[in-house]
Amino acid sequence: MDTPFSPAEGPVPGALLADSPPGVWVPDILPGFERQTIPLEVDEEGPNAATLIRMAPGDRTVQTHGDGPASGIPVLYVHGWSDYFYNAPLARLFAERGYAFHALDLRKYGRSLRPGQTPGWAESLEVYDDEIGRALRIIARDHPRRPVLMGHSTGGLTLALWADRHPGRARALVLNSPWLEMQGSALVRHMASAVLDPVVRLQPKNFLKLPRVDHYWRTVSAAADGDWDLHPLWRPQYAFEVPGGWLKAVMAGHARVAAGLGLTEPVYVMLSDRTVFAPSWRQDMTAADIVLDVEILAQRSTRLSRHVTVVRHTGALHDVMASPQSIRRQAAHEMFRWMGTYAVPEGPDPAGEPA
Numbered sequence: 505m506d507t508p509f510s511p512a513e514g515p516v517p518g519a520l521l522a523d524s525p526p527g528v529w530v531p532d533i534l535p536g537f538e539r540q541t542i543p544l545e546v547d548e549e550g551p552n553a554a555t556l557i558r559m560a561p562g563d564r565t566v567q568t569h570g571d572g573p574a575s576g577i578p579v580l581y582v583h584g585w586s587d588y589f590y591n592a593p594l595a596r597l598f599a600e601r602g603y604a605f606h607a608l609d610l611r612k613y614g615r616s617l618r619p620g621q622t623p624g625w626a627e628s629l630e631v632y633d634d635e636i637g638r639a640l641r642i643i644a645r646d647h648p649r650r651p652v653l654m655g656h657s658t659g660g661l662t663l664a665l666w667a668d669r670h671p672g673r674a675r676a677l678v679l680n681s682p683w684l685e686m687q688g689s690a691l692v693r694h695m696a697s698a699v700l701d702p703v704v705r706l707q708p709k710n711f712l713k714l715p716r717v718d719h720y721w722r723t724v725s726a727a728a729d730g731d732w733d734l735h736p737l738w739r740p741q742y743a744f745e746v747p748g749g750w751l752k753a754v755m756a757g758h759a760r761v762a763a764g765l766g767l768t769e770p771v772y773v774m775l776s777d778r779t780v781f782a783p784s785w786r787q788d789m790t791a792a793d794i795v796l797d798v799e800i801l802a803q804r805s806t807r808l809s810r811h812v813t814v815v816r817h818t819g820a821l822h823d824v825m826a827s828p829q830s831i832r833r834q835a836a837h838e839m840f841r842w843m844g845t846y847a848v849p850e851g852p853d854p855a856g857e858p859a
Contacts, residue, residue, distance in 0.1 A: 520737060521615050523553055529560075533615070533735070534592050536560055542638050544611055549622065554635035555615035556642055557589055557607040559599055573848045575602035577675070578647040580639060583607070584657025584683070584823075585624060586743035588614025590732060594825050597836050604647040608639050610662075614738040622709055623744040628753045629662050636666050640673075650675040652847050656823055657683045657795070661757050664808055668765045676847035677771045677808075678839060681822050683754065684761045684804035687781070687797045708749025716742050719785055719794050724826050729790050732826060758804075767809035770846040774835055775801055776820035791819040813842055 523541040524530040532539040538560045544552035579598055583589055589607035598605035609615040610632055612625050626632070640651060653674045655663040660682025667674050718741045724730035725741070776793040780786065798816070805814050817835050821827045824835050 520617055520619060521555075529558075531560070532557055534590070537592065537595070539615060540642065541616075542635055542642070544634055544638075549620055549625075550618065552611045553616050553618070554611050554639065555609040556639050557609065557615070559595055559605065572602045574843070576604060576647050577602070577649050577848065578604040578606060578640075578643045578651040580636070580643065580651050580653055581605070581607040582610065582636070582653075582655040582659035582663055583613065584655075584659045586613075586739065587656070587659075588735065588738040590734065590739070591825055594832075594836070597840075601840060603652070604643070606639070606643055608635065610635060610659075614735070617738065622747060625709065625747055625750060626753060627708060627749050629665055629757050630669070632662050633666060633669065636663075637670075652676050652678060652843065654678040654680070655682060656680040656825075658754065660684075661754065661761070664765060664767070664771075665757050665760060667767055667769060668760070671768060674769050675849075676769050676843065677767070678843070678847075679771060679773045679805075679808075680824050681775055681793060681796060681798070681801065682773065682805070683758075683796055683801075684808075685758050685797075685800045686755065687800070708752075709747045711745040712748055712751065714746055715783070717783075718742050719782075719789055720822060722785065723790050723794065723821050724823065730826070731828070761804055761807055764807045765809065769809060770811040771805070771809045771813070772839060772842050772846070773801070773805040773808075773812065773814045774820075774824045774839065775814065775816050776822070776824065777816045777818045790821075793820070793822040795822040811846070813846075815839075815842075 523543070524539060526543070527540070529538040529540050536559060537557055539555050539557045542554040542556055544554060546552065581589060588609050595605040595607070612621045612623055617623055643651065651674055653663040653667060660679035661684060663677060664679065664682065667677060721741045722728035722730065724732050725734050726732055775798045778792050779796065779798050780789050780792040780794050782789070802814050805812050815838055817824055817827070817831055819827070820831050820835065825832050827835070
C-alpha cells in the first residue's frame with residue numbers, strides 16, 4: 505500500500521546550516537530524516553562540504569518490505585541547478601519497497617551552502633566525483649549492494665557522467681528530466697560556447713545577464729501554483745544567478761553526451777510530454793516542462809547507454825516527481841515497475857566498489 509504521496513512536511517526556516525560533527529548523523533530539516541556533513545577541500549571561497557540525507561532509522565511511518573528482492577539496494581538521489589532535496593514522499597515510496605534511499609545536496613547547494621559561497625559554483629562537473637564517491641562509501645557501510653543512481657536535471661547529467669567515469673559501479677540510472685543538451689540543438693551549444701569562451705577565460709565567476717523570471721518556482725512552490733514548501737535560500741523564487749564558467753562546464757558535459765557515453769548500466773528516463781517556453785507567465789506552464797526542451801532530451805537519452813527506456817508523462821513538470829499528485833503517482837508506479845525488472849537482480853548480487 506502506497507504512503508500518501510503528499511509533500512506536506514511543514515514550514516522550513518530561512519537560514520543556512522552548519523556542519524554536523526564529523527561522521528555523525530543529526531536530525532534534518534525534514535521531519536523523519538537525518539543528515540551528515542561530508543567535508544571536502546578548501547577553495548578560494550573557503551571550506552566546502554556536501555550533505556548526505558537519509559530517513560531516520562526510528563521513523564516508523566513507513567513499513568518496508570525487508571525480505572523483498574530490492575531489500576538493501578541503496579539509492580542515491582542528486583538534485584538539479586538552484587535546488588536541493590525536499591521530496592520526502594519520494595524517499596518514503598522507495599523505503600516502502602525496501603530500497604535504502606539517500607539524497608545528496610552537492611557542495612554550495614541547499615544544506616551544503618555556506619556564507620560567502622557562490623551558490624552552485626563549479627568549474628567542472630568532475631569536481632562532484634569527490635562527494636559522490638564519499639557519499640557512496642558512507643552508504644556502503646550499511647548497504648553494500650551496488651547502488652541505483654537517481655538524478656534530476658543537472659543532477660541527471662552529473663550522475664550520467666560519473667557513471668561513465670566509473671564503469672560498473674552503479675546497477676542502474678534513473679534520470680528525471682536530465683539536462684543532456686542545450687535548448688534547441690547542439691548548434692545552440694556551439695554558438696553559446698563561442699560567445700562564452702573569452703568571457704570565461706578572464707572572469708569565470710561573472711554572472712550571465714539572463715532574464716530573471718520565477719515561472720518554474722511558481723509551478724512547484726506551495727506559495728504559488730505548486731505543492732511544495734521550499735526553503736527560500738535553497739530553492740529561491742528567482743533561481744541562482746548563472747556564472748559563465750559553470751555553464752561552460754555544463755556544456756562540456758553536453759558535448760560528452762552528444763558523442764555517446766556507452767554506459768553498460770540500464771537507464772530509465774522520465775520526461776514531460778511537452779515543453780512550453782514563453783517570456784511571461786501562462787497557466788499552461790503548470791502542465792509542462794518550462795525549463796528544458798523535452799524533445800532534445802529524449803533524443804540525447806539514446807546516447808547514454810545500450811539500454812535506455814524513455815517514458816513521457818502527460819502534464820508533467822520539469823521535475824516529474826514534483827508534478828501534481830496524480831502524475832507523480834503514475835510516474836512512480838512506472839518507475840518501480842521498470843526497476844523491478846532491470847535494477848533488481850534475479851540471482852546473487854555481488855557488492856560493488858562504491859568509488
